[in-house]
Amino acid sequence: MEAFFEWFRALYEQSGWNFVFIYEQYERERFITAMWTTIKLSIYCLLFSLVVGVVGAWAQGAKSAIVRNVMAGYIQVFRNTPPLVQILFFYFVLGTGLDRAGLMPTYDAGGYLEPMLGAFGWAVISLSFFAGAFNVEIFRSGIEAVPESTVEAAEALGYSRLMAYIYVVLPLAFRVSLPALNNNLVNLIKTTTLAYVIAVPEMMYTANQIWSDNVNVPEMMIVLFIFYVGLVAILVYFMHKWEHAMRIPGYGT
């Protein structure tokens, strides 16, 4: 391993290509932490945005007009504003507002108090709601793609509306939704770079810090590209596997 690190130090000395985050321990640790932060951020946002999507799609069909209107309003706001504005709004308006109003619980971070929900938490919330708004629409279109006659057949067999939903509508709707969901989740991973603006130490932010300290912008840019290509490739690989596993013989195409 040491030889591998030293090879990059030699590369820098001979050619000027400075992959400092490989051969210098301090930068290396910061870089690895950043990778994990991005991966954690992505996984949390994926999961929460899916929850928002499923609950939202269900709420859109609710009997109460208030619930339906709240959902419609939420989707409009989050689809029609830039995610960059959303993340800044969440952090600086909601986050700071709650702090000032004394509503944000704090914890002792070694002699001083830190708010429970820091930049990372706000990034997860705002990005999950952003992607969730699209997921709601994706799931809704999937549910609408299930023919009413199929639901009727279930009801004729004694299924209640709810049971028909669980056993017939959702499994079918989910399959219809997968390709669009795939796209949205890929977009979500790429959008996590916006957490940069509220100083979440993820890849984008950390790369910026490294190049500010070492003046190696092109090298860090190349690394960022490779990292995100790889991360998205992993997601797409699993989504495709999943799509394949869910495929119904003779159904659809």
Next chain:
Amino acid sequence: MAWDESQPMVSINDVHKSFGELKVLNGVSFDVMKREVICIIGPSGSGKSTLIRCVNALNTIDKGSITVQGQEVHDPKLDKLELRKKVGMVFQQYNLFPHKTALENVMMAPTHVLKQDKAEVEERAYKLIKKVRLDGKERSYPGELSGGQQQRVAIARSLAMNPDVMLFDEVTAALDPETVKEVLVTIQELAEDGMTCMLVTHEMGFARELADHIYFTDRGIIVEHGPPVTFFTDAKDPRTKEFLSQIL
């Protein structure tokens, strides 16, 4: 409440039904006894399918009454599950659950709705699939089966609930001519087993051969009815005559 076999299995009394401005059923009445096979025929838009869908409460009615084994179907307090255990239905478009195999399609309702033991349901499902002559196709998905095969799975799926009455809503209308017969044979065997059947159909030859009684509907009323022998040879009503002359 006690119902016995001397009373009608299904009793339809002065049923009225509109979709908005459109009056679909305009006072329809008749009884179906146990083990009887009745066919409802008539031009499209005459309310045949609506009528049959009212029997298992897929459609509501505006006025009148429908009872199944003496129980009023259009009672707001009706236990729909109880009704649908008694009344099975097969649709024109089969409406199988495409994400489940033929066997699973047959097993789903008894396990989910009736909470019956899975092993026991599976055993019965195999028998039902054999009964509709699809043994070997248990593991096929609906998308891998022909229309006629799908429709027979749909019949087996309905039978798995052990109904007392079967409703068939133009079940051969979407099929290729060569697969119509296999479905009709299945229905015929059911009728011979003593199942009470109500069919909406355009298969006149089938109706003539199998039905105990034929009802001809037009514009929401029954304009002519009778056993096949008299119905097909001795129709009185001009509309019936015209209809029969067009299709026979």
